[in-house]
Amino acid sequence: MEPLIKKVREYIIQNKLLDDTQRVVVGLSGGPDSVFLLHSLMLLKEEFKLQIYILHINHQLRGEESERDEKFCIELAQRWGLPIRVFRIKVEPYAKARKIGTEEASRNLRYCIYRLEAKRLGAKVALGHTADDRVETFLFHLIRGTGVSGLRSIPHSRDFIVRPLLRIFRREIWDYLKKHKIDFVRDSSNLSLFYTRNQIRRTLIPNLEQFNPHIREHIYHLTEIFEGIEEIVEKEIDKLWAEKCLLENPKIIVLKGDINKLSYLLFGGLVRRVIISFGFPEKGFNFGLVSRLKGATKGIYKLANHKDKKILAEKQKDIWLFFSHTFSPIPYEMELSTDSLELPDKLGQIEVKICQIPLEELKHSDETIGYIRGNKDKLKIRFPREGDRFIPFGASGGEIKLFRAMLEKGVPKLLRHYIPLVLVDNTIAWAGGLGISQLFRVNNANEKIIKIRWTGDIAEFMRRKELWRK
Amino acid sequence: MEPLIKKVREYIIQNKLLDDTQRVVVGLSGGPDSVFLLHSLMLLKEEFKLQIYILHINHQLRGEESERDEKFCIELAQRWGLPIRVFRIKVEPYAKARKIGTEEASRNLRYCIYRLEAKRLGAKVALGHTADDRVETFLFHLIRGTGVSGLRSIPHSRDFIVRPLLRIFRREIWDYLKKHKIDFVRDSSNLSLFYTRNQIRRTLIPNLEQFNPHIREHIYHLTEIFEGIEEIVEKEIDKLWAEKCLLENPKIIVLKGDINKLSYLLFGGLVRRVIISFGFPEKGFNFGLVSRLKGATKGIYKLANHKDKKILAEKQKDIWLFFSHTFSPIPYEMELSTDSLELPDKLGQIEVKICQIPLEELKHSDETIGYIRGNKDKLKIRFPREGDRFIPFGASGGEIKLFRAMLEKGVPKLLRHYIPLVLVDNTIAWAGGLGISQLFRVNNANEKIIKIRWTGDIAEFMRRKELWRK
Incomplete structure (x- = not known):
């Protein structure tokens, strides 16, 4: 066996390119790479027990030359006695409709055809990409x-695509074809490459070759x-995520604040995962963003924009809070007639219960549970609004702004509009993260006591006040 | 504070460049980068409580210009009221003596002076390397x-060297110096760069900038x-080494053979660690080598050469055996007069003991223990030589070559000269890995029995015969 064919064979075996398939569709343009691909697979046909199909896509972008290539491929298939399918595609209308470039459009259409053929035949599609x-x-x-x-570059296989020539340089292919007098067509325009790629x-490359x-x-x-590397880094990020992620909600993710000490690679990996977790496109992720957040100390940062949604990030001493929402208050107000109420946007659940317990057991310090005086029928639930006022439990002063009370307690700014309030006769009696109002303090265990309980993962986060309290 | 000075300040804080020092020696060439470095450290002097020293090295390679630079630096130090030391070095004699290039020679001498000054003053040496x-x-x-x-490029700190300007581009420095009318000298030859670097x-870079x-x-x-990345990869290699390394001896390392399935990165990392473990310089490690070993199936490969030493590698089905030695037999022969003998080159220990045990308990299958008939006084120990002959225990045939017997048992080729033999009257009675000779078989438990025991890590490896037996 010729050394170059042996090299193809070894690459296929080492990377298990054809392990689970017998049918291979060869994408044949007629150029040297794909002709050599077909040629080498034919020589390995018996060993790998292959059934080979040929696929030619005529982009109809180079007039006469396109027709010549198609004819060449059909004749080659006949000579080898192989089935061939020719697809003639029109790229321009698709490119215009999608508002993308010709190159991106033909690539999309090509891979679409590959996918269809792979599915129809239960086959892998082999492409002639080279080491170059x-x-x-x-x-x-x-x-x-x-x-x-990105530096990993073209993979040897992905989904149904395999690239058996990926370790072979074009120079080697040309030498082989010349030596064995194997015909191919020449592409005068190299339309198959981006302009930038052509320039590269x-x-x-010739410039770099002058150096070495x-x-x-x-x-x-x-x-x-x-x-x-990618695989190892992803494993490391998995581990870090498990360790640093304190809350993962469809709208809110909280990570430990010490992640800023990590390397750019790992810190960036976590930020990228936040973006992906919220279902945002990765496009929003770039090094500038990572660099800015890594240097951040305190405050609110914009992480990503997507359609009408955005991700905001808030850094406090011990936490990073990421928030995926159109940043607007929830216009939600509900009478609490039942014993339990589901809050919108996965913000948890509020339960109320009439109870009687010894006075000394009443705890007002928990961020998710409160005991108030009052009548259960008159309860209402809503979220904070500008203008809300509140008298913190145990405070010596009088009424202050609710948002100010939250600021003083260290409630993360991004959460402040999403903290449930329980109102009695339109006065705030209890606020998540703040506790009960001084006005509704229980003084006598014989009074009618209402127990308020907020559950859910955000409530759980609020319970761990060492994380968010300044 | 000017934004650029702030950027230097942040870089110092983020990377803890000056955390454990108050004294800083600024390497001042007089060029824009080192002048800006000095300038910015002067502005940050109070905040970081710095004592600043200046060091100028005159390479005396550019005649008049070298003298001009030295004068400029001395004047600058006087203007700032800072202590300065000037070293005048002659590079050529050193370069000639060491047979290295001028550039490498001046670099070596420079870092030597940095080290001395750092030690003398208990200081860090700050250098003006930029993002460029x-x-x-x-x-x-x-x-x-x-x-x-290599892609990590210049580190922000290593040992006593710190580089506070590493995130700042030369362009920014020029703009700053111009704006503040700060003087510096121009290097007409850019001798401080390799030729290749100058070309880069x-x-x-201008070519690449045309693209972007x-x-x-x-x-x-x-x-x-x-x-x-490096740190993460090293951690992963640590883990793999612990998992895959079956034997780590100053001369012999055995890894599980399935490492060939790992990615190039991890497989290469293990190979590199073998080279380092044997105390060889890393220079011997390159991708061509990794690629060749990764594709290897069976046989002996050369891994590295260093002075008169080399590392050879042997691949068998379930193991990779790496061997660091001048590949020559050990000329060792010793009468076993004591009960125990230390073998050379950490090959283990041989113990002999007269004993009497029930016949049925005699085991001949262990690779490190043997029971033979014979007289303890006549024992000799040596290593295999060409021409040695042996009659394997239980073999139906007669005498065969010792190396053939080893081959048949699957003893790794690289080990075959390093397996201890026990001789009785110059006849091989027992061989490590092979067991006893048929000639010395114990037939009667009442006979005088000699128990031979080979210990040490190679003996332990030989015991685990599933690893090396074909």
Whole structure:
């Protein structure tokens, strides 16, 4: 077996590219890479017990040349006795409709066809990407700005796509095709590449090669090293998340504040996970953001915008509070006629109960439970509004603004509009995180006592007052 | 405070650059970076309670210009009222004696002086490396070929060196100096840079900037991300080493053979650790080597060469055996007059004991213990030589070559010269890993029986025959 075919074979085995399939659809453009791909898979057909199908996509973007390529592929398939399917696609209308570039549009359409064919045949789709493509993609990501995941570059397999030539350089393919007198077509425009990619190939790589003729190999090796890093880093972030995440609610995530001491990599990984957890697109995540948050000490920061939603972050001494919402108060007011009420937006549940307990057992210090004097029928529940006033339990002064009382207690600013209040005759008798109002203090255990209990994960967080109290 | 000074201040605080010191020696060349470094540390002097010293090294490589720079630095020190020390060094003789380039020589001498001054004053040495230096070093490593650690580029601190300007770009420094009319000298030759580095600065970076004007910032961010990766990867390798390392001897390391399934990053990390464990320089470690070993199936591979030593690696089904030695047999022969003998090169210990035990309890299957007939006074110990012959216990055939017997049992090839033999009257009676010779079989429990016991970590490895037996 020729060394180059052996190299393809080893790459397939090492990366288990064809382990769970016998059917392979070869994406054939007619260019040297895909012709060599087809050729090598034909030589390995028996060993891997393959059934080979050919797929040619005619983008109809290069006039005569497109027709020539299609014809070449059909003839090649006939010569090898292989089934071929040709798809003729029109890229422009799709690109216009989606308002994307020609390149992105053809890529989308191509992968759409690959997916359909893979499904129809229960097959893998083999593509002719080479080590050079990998190196060029690495540089492309480097230039555009990327995290670690971009440097890993093109993967050897993903979903139904496999790339058996990913460790082989174009130079090797050309030499092989020339030596074995194997025909292929030449693409005059290299339309299959972005403009930037073309420039990387034509100017940047030759420039780098002046420094070191082996630069391609070096970069290729780096991409192989990066393949392992992502996995390790993700495992580390999993571990950190389990350790640092104090509350994970669809709207609120609380992390321990000491994460700022972590490296950029790990701190950034946690921030990225916050964004993903809230279902925001990763696009919002970038190094500038990470850098800003990592240096943050106290206050409110904007993390991401998506459609009409945003993520805000609040840093306090011991916590980072992330909040996913349109930042507006909840217009919610409800009479508490039942014994228990579900709050909106997963903010928990309020239960009320008439009870009688010894005076000395009444605790007013808990952030989620309160005992007040009053009549159960007149209770109302709502969330804080501007103008609300409150007399903190045990306070020597009189009435103060509710938001001021929250500020003094250290209730995170982002939570202040989402803390449930219990009102008696339109006066605030109890507020989550603050406790009961001095006005509703129980003085006599023989009085009618109402026990208020707030449950749910946010209530649980409020109970752990060492986390959020200044 | 000017934003740029604030940026220096934050970088110092975030990275704890001056936490355990009050004395700082500023390496002052007179160029814009080191002048700005001195300037900013003077502005932060009170806050950090600093005592500032100046150090100027005159390499005497640029004639008049070198003298001008020295004079400039002395005057600057006088103007600020700071103590200054000037070292005049001659680089060429040192470079010639060590057979290294001028650049490497001046670097070595410089760091030597930094170390002395740091020690003398109990101080940190602050150097004016900028974010651009970091970006250029990243590209330098990328071009030369590097693993992950090279991409981290220049660290903000190491030992007694700190680099407070590492997050600031040269552009920012120039703007600041111009705005504040602060004088500095210009280096006409940029001798402080390697030729390659100069080229990176003058041609490669401008080329990359044509693709993306923000490329410097992007690469700088990447280096910050890479700072965290090394630590995580090392932790993962620690874990893997504990799990996969079956034997760690100054000369022999055995790892589980399934490590070849790991990613390049982790597999390479383990190989690198083998090289370091044997005290070899890391230089021997490169991606080509890792790639070759990762694809290996069976046989012997050369891992590293250092002076007259080398590391060889042997792959068997379930193990990787790494062997650090000049690969030559041990010329060792000793009469066993005592009851116990220490073998050379940490190969273990041999104990012999006359005993009497029931015949049925004699076990010949253990690789480290044997019972033979014979006279204790006539025992000799040595290691295998070409030409040795042996009759395996229970073998139907007659005498065969000792190395053939080892081959058949699957004793790793690299170990075969290092397995102790016990001889009676110059005939091999017992061999580690093989057991006793048929000639010395105990037939009668009433006979005089000699118990041979081989201990030590290699003996322990040989006991676990499932690891090395085919």
